[in-house]
Amino acid sequence: MDLPRTARVVRLKSRPRGLPVASDFAVVEEPLAAPGPGEVLVRNRAFLLFPGLRTLIGGGGENLPVGHLGPGDALFGPALGEVLAAPEGGPLRPGDRVTHLAGWREAVVAGADRFTAVEPGFPQPLALVSAASAGYDALTRTAEVRRGDVVLVTAAAGAVGSMAGQIARLLGASRVIGTTRSPEKAKRLVDELGYDAVLVAGEPFAEQLAEVAPQGLDVVLDLVGGEQLTAAVDAARPGARFALAGAIAGQLDPARRGGDAPAVVDSFRIGTLGLSLRGFTVLDHPDLEAEWRERLGGWLREGRIVFPYTSVAGIDRAPEALVGLFTGGGFGATITEL
Structure with missing residues (x-):
């Protein structure tokens, strides 16, 4: 299979004055490096839009677990993707579904430790990027x-x-x-x-x-x-x-x-x-993710929990959909599907 050589990425174009508007962001096509030793290439299928990005792009808050974003920086967030290439003998294989934090782009190359495999047969994998x-x-x-x-x-x-x-x-x-x-x-x-x-x-x-x-x-x-x-x-x-x-x-x-x-x-x-x-x-609780995935998977299989989300089609619409979070748009998680 031919691997992609470019990928579109959403970057902050200018720091918002007040609430963000779509023109504060740019969708840019950029070269995608070939995976090196120990690296995995993942094509993103979906990523979460979340209001906490307002803090990161607005420059507010102190002692945050992640740094602020400035003009030119790529946005990020929870994402679901598919492995296209992985090193032999590693934990991942082409075709595996994974979650990670490099959303807001069509594809990403990173070390295998940056990705978490989705259990085969997990019901509604999109729920794993919901921030719930x-x-x-x-x-x-x-x-x-x-x-x-x-x-x-x-x-x-x-x-x-x-x-x-x-x-x-x-x-x-x-x-x-x-x-x-x-x-x-x-x-x-x-x-x-x-x-x-x-x-x-x-x-x-x-x-x-x-x-x-x-x-x-x-x-x-x-x-x-x-x-x-x-x-x-x-x-x-x-x-x-x-x-x-x-x-x-x-x-x-x-x-x-x-x-x-x-x-x-x-x-x-x-x-x-x-x-x-x-x-x-x-x-604060790095050991919680495995427990959460197990309980969520069980509840979904049993029909005891519902995952509500608003789907946004395509990376080009993601900036406008993010703006909509601040004006009352969406119900449940707002997820861009690629």
Whole structure:
């Protein structure tokens, strides 16, 4: 088989002023090196679009697990691909499906250790690039959902939240509440993904929360910050556990650079009720990926979990689709399919 000698890549053309627009990015065809000793050539089949890129291209935040992106840099993120060439005697073979973090390009050449093989027969492999492992991490390690818990998931219609509500139920939650930005998405979360109630941002948030969780909250997976975190602390039961895993309120704010999401929280209430608020990244638990894949595969085979996603056809449409994440587009994970 003739191996590709070029590949298109999405690069940052200029640092956005406020929220990004499609013209801040360029899709460029570039030479693709032949794989050297120990290297693997992978053709990408799909990659994830995620709002955290706003932080990386906006220059916000400090002490991030990955560096900021400047003009000329290639974008990256979770991807699913197919091995085209691999060294003999190595762990991968041509035809193997793999996941990796070099999305936003049609093909990549890298060392074999950069790729994770997808188990043969794994149901719906696209689910492995969804970022939903962050929700599993939060609900099993950071906030530790217990049977009978009332759980709140903010940004419930995104890549993490759309599966996190289902995961919370599978872990024993008695009631699962979400938040989103539109009534249409709220209805879909209830009808299709089993949320008991979904609050719509922009309407009086604390009042909505008091109505749907009159006895309070036991667990909060917060992907937003801002007023939603404020209201969640005010609605918490004694001993409630918070996993802080995102800053979408700041990433959607054109006046910010995507690296902060200020919230006023009642420290007296936190102390007197013994609440725990813990931040985390998936890098905190490097051993979690194998466990997540095993449980996700089992749940998918048994029909106990649904992987919702919005498909974007072709790399040329990826920049525009990324912009859409900040204006309310998409439901579930937003994935570019090549």
